[in-house]
Amino acid sequence: MQSQILTWITFLPLIGMAVILLLPKTSMNAIKGVSLAATFLAMVLGTWLYFYGFEQKSLAEIEAARATGDILGAQFVQRIDWIDSIKAQYYVGIDGLSVALVWLTTVLLFVGVIASFGMEKAGKAYYALLLMLEVGILGVFVSLDLFLFYVFWEVMLLPMYFLIGIWGGPRREYAAIKFFLYTLAGSVLMLVAIVALRLDSGTFSIPQLTELAVSGKLLGMSLPANGVLLGMDFTTWVFWFLFVGFAIKVPVWPFHTWLPDAHVEAPTPISVILAGILLKLGGYGMLRACFPLAPDAFHESAFILGVLGVISIVYGAFVALGQSDFKKMVAYSSVSHMGYVLLGMAAFTVWGMEGAVLQMFNHGTSSAALFLIVGVIYDRAHHRDLNGFGGLSQLMPRYWALTTLGFFAALGLPGLAGFVSEAMTLVGSFQAADTRFQVLVLISTLGIVFTAAFLLYAMQRVFLGKKNAKYEGIEEINFREVFCQAPFLFLCVLFGILPYLLLDWMHPSVQNLINILKVQG
């Protein structure tokens, strides 16, 4: 079973989904129980995988694996022929980049199921879709075959569309269709690039493609256009097509506007999953299936990516400051925080890239906590207007305490997880070979100040000051809600104090990635 563990983790939720579909609509408790069990089992496996199963290989070991055709040094590899006619394989495996995200996904979905118990509207289809979503997300993280990757990418899209479109807020249809079309547009670009890569190389295997690309053999020379199309290199086309596809998911400015709408309309658990893990697929995708497949183009456009990252950071923070909708504010804070991911990756230094990967994880935990926090207040007051509260700390002291922790984790307070990744990203970006990045770092620090500003401004309006008499006797945060937030806040503290619990796993893979990309650049 150990060699198949990734398959088990990925498809356990699918089994759950099948069971749910067989259950009658009315037996809600059974449905909830099955989804809980499926996600819990996946979480157990994911946790086992992270802390026990996954072996921390040294860089030398990973480099040694390159001789056997595996440039990534992936573990738990399973490789079965799938669609022979196009040479697509069922090829899964994980390395230091994906293992933490796999674990985070299983935790998030488990919490997502618990958080959904509070929703009255959620029914059989809801839980089935939620489990299907998990299959899609996990599938993307474990795929090492580009075709499989794409299939999972699309699998994830569909349930999300329905989850927002059916169980969302008043403008859910607009938000859902926007989300769907926007992401689909991106994935069409991806598909074009994937097909082009396949035609040029004859394989869908990501390690193989990476090997070809970094040794300069993936230039589209076997294609009719002979490597140049409309005056632009094949690799540049591939790079931008893939990049835009992933950038939409991150989301990178200016492709971010689907995010606030989707977040505002999505029910709390879906927002949590969306911010917590779906956004990371974009950043992960870039590291796995964009930069390594077109290293030249990546190096050429690194500064542009850095600029986009910084714009996301600063712009996101300012726009968040201008919001009066709690959830929208948190959504824009995601745009800002994910900007660090792009900045760090573009800087192409060990700390920059590691900071970026770490930031993905840490934003997963802190933003999940923030959306849960918003959910708590929305469930009680049925609105999210930041100006419509006041003095809640006197009425809900425990809720306030948790929120404070969440807010300070989000604004990157040292000792909490966000700081480690932001600091690493900034330090790493400052060390970039391209000294223009230093200017970018200086500008991005505006984001640090204004992130604190919008969070504390929100804190002041919602929690401090004069009590709003309307909410006298509002119910204090209940056990289930605390239970949902606790894991994330705990992880924020844990990885803030002991970041090596994440970095030790990532470091060899990131170093390896940099080494193989450097050869070309």
Next chain:
Amino acid sequence: MTAESHFLAFDPAQDFKLLFLAFVLPLVGYVIQISVGKRLPRQGDWLLTGGLFATASITVLMFAKSLWAAYHGQEFRHHSGDEAGLWFHWFYSSDTIANGVSNVSAAIFYDPLGAAMLMVVGVVSFCVHLFSIGYMHGTPRYHIFFANISLFTFAMLGLVLSDNLLFLFIFWEVMGLMSYLLIGHFSHDPSSGYFHKWATKACKKAFLTTRVGDTCLLVGMVIFFWKFDTFRFTELWRLSLEEIARHQAVHPGEYPLWMTVGGLFIFGGTIGKSAQFPLHIWLPDAMAGPTPVSAMIHAATMVAAGVFLLGRCYPMFTPDVLNVIAAVGTITAIFAATIGTTAYDLKAVLAWSTISQLGFMVAAIGLGGVVAGLFHMVTHAFFKACLFLSAGSVIHGCHHEQDMRNMGGVRKYMPITFACMLASTIAIAGIPFFSGFYSKDMIILRAWEEILGGRFTGASFFAAVGLPIAAACTAFYMFRMIFMTFSDSYRPGTVESPFAHHGGGHDDHGHDHGHGDDHGHAGHGDHAHGDHGHEAHGHADHGHAAHGHPAPAHAHAASAHASHGHEAHAKDHGGHDAHGDHGHAAHPHESPLPMVVALCILAFLGVFGGHFWLADPVHSLKFWEHAHTWFEESVSFQSLYGAEIGDKLAAKIAVDEHAAHLAHIVALSVSLTVASLGILVAWLIYGRGWERSQRVAGKITHSIHAIYEVVKGKYFVDEALGTAIVVDMKRKDEPRYQPDASVIGASMHFANFLGWIDRNVVDATVNLVGRIGMAFGRGSAAFDRVVIDGAVNGVGMFTQTFGSVVRLFQSGRVQQYATFAVFGGLALAAWLILL
């Protein structure tokens, strides 16, 4: 007696563990307190105060070791990683995993400065804890308050002990969080009235203002890391000097530009945290927090951290940076001192005084007087903590009145507080034989040494002239405060003050607090505490009278007092009774035991902290011939930065003997003159009766009306930045005071503008694309309907029509077919023939 065997010799095997214990105890206390504190007897205050006592004891012991080493001429610089192998690997679990990438590892770095600072933090923080037992007693969120000040202490201890810049920054920021929570303490407590509204904004202001500085520090750190690839102080010092030497080998006399830039960014951190101009704005508003918090922020933590940072980073600063530091420090010193002369709020006077004194320290370091600046930080910590706690005691005694115009004559009622406050005031004013004199004199001396030693720069001249002016103002406003508060007779209600709520609204207050308090205590069966009795007396009796069950509480209070032997207190209590529920009319009263004890400890240290000859175990009582204070004895460039670097740095600021001697005389006479001048003027105006002082002060302010208004308006820095906090108790809604033409106003406008762009440009583009798509879809649909489907239908129609025409021919009659066949054959034949 060998160094190894002596119990005051530093033992790496044991002492790092002890230091770590001292550092971690407050954290443990915090965790316990935050989880079960509310359910502990007395809400756990004893637990944290006890923990702090342990911490303070350890720090004092360790400090004694550093002094012992200093007086034996031994080097005292210890690093837990190098000496005992105690590291905390942060980023990666070991350096082998990091292979090639710098790991961030922290360790304890303990040198004489660290020892002095740690002792200050431990002792002051312990005193603040002790004081809070009395001061905060019976207020809501009592246990949270203790938890927070404990964590605050933890952060400062960590900051002092950390051996690298990154960990210093981590604790620096944690302190920012704690200041946020503590300044905002009253923002969760509606019964605190004025403070409730004020704290709500002040905490955010404090955090964000310091955050600006923190971000600068982060950038500075990043810049130095970029070049040196390390955060460790000892490495940074060494590499900095090497870098300068390398640079000067190519460009003689010049310094690397990047170091200047990086140094300025690091100084930005100090500007924020140590409240230097123009980021000083948060500190006066930090008065919105409870008074013990002010004492913490102004003495042991927060503001001291910024100066400490400068001390730690001094070798990394180029002369340009130092000049900026000196100039900013001097500006701050004068600027804040002048504002201090116009303040009426007792705590505000002290707040401005802190900013001004911080200016002295920063200026000193800018002038190369690192030892002087850090020495002033240490002495200042004691007397300022004492001043704040005394002020808290006065405010507590005067029923939460803070306006000095409503005080007067408090000396009679609070003799101990008066004595402590007076001692500290003399110390801060710079009178010989009181600690503040030694440190302040050293700073002024440093400025004159620069000038007389022939290194005349704009900054040093400015400091040499400006600092004495600030010192004169300091002496003036401090004695103004003493005269206004303690002399003449008690005059409550002279002016209307926003704090009056505590008098007028005493009924609710007493009700809230007294009640909760009583029940809480009854529940725990904990009746024997003096301060409990006091509390029932201070707050509850007003409320109880109104609520109709005064007798038990009073009896109880009286017995509690008796058991602690506070006759004066009990008497006062009786007087109080007679006054019924008029908070205003009640006389001030001396504070309860824990507060008084804390005051006395700090007053003692405030007076003697400068010379401290008792700590000199070798040269017993050679005070007169021994010009060096304990601080100079133990802290020097060499002890701070190691012999090699220290010698170089010391050589840079060394002046010849003649100039040094001259500077000594000048500085001494200047310090003495300005101090006595300030006190004299204060006495002339405020020392001879309240009525007269009002008349004289009125005349003076009238004659310099314009200047007075500007100074009283704090030079309108807050207004320019848009950060002024206006608390209007009469208005129901929150007054919005945020002029558009200010930094904050502009930021908000920019945020709203970007929000508008987001909606109307970025998202609109997306929607436009969507609409174009839709339009294209509709167009396609129309095309489909009309043209394609039209064609299909057309074909269909044609076929149909044709069919129906053709059908006419298909009659099924043979003759007709035969006819068609014949005519057809004929037509075909004709066609063939004719063509």
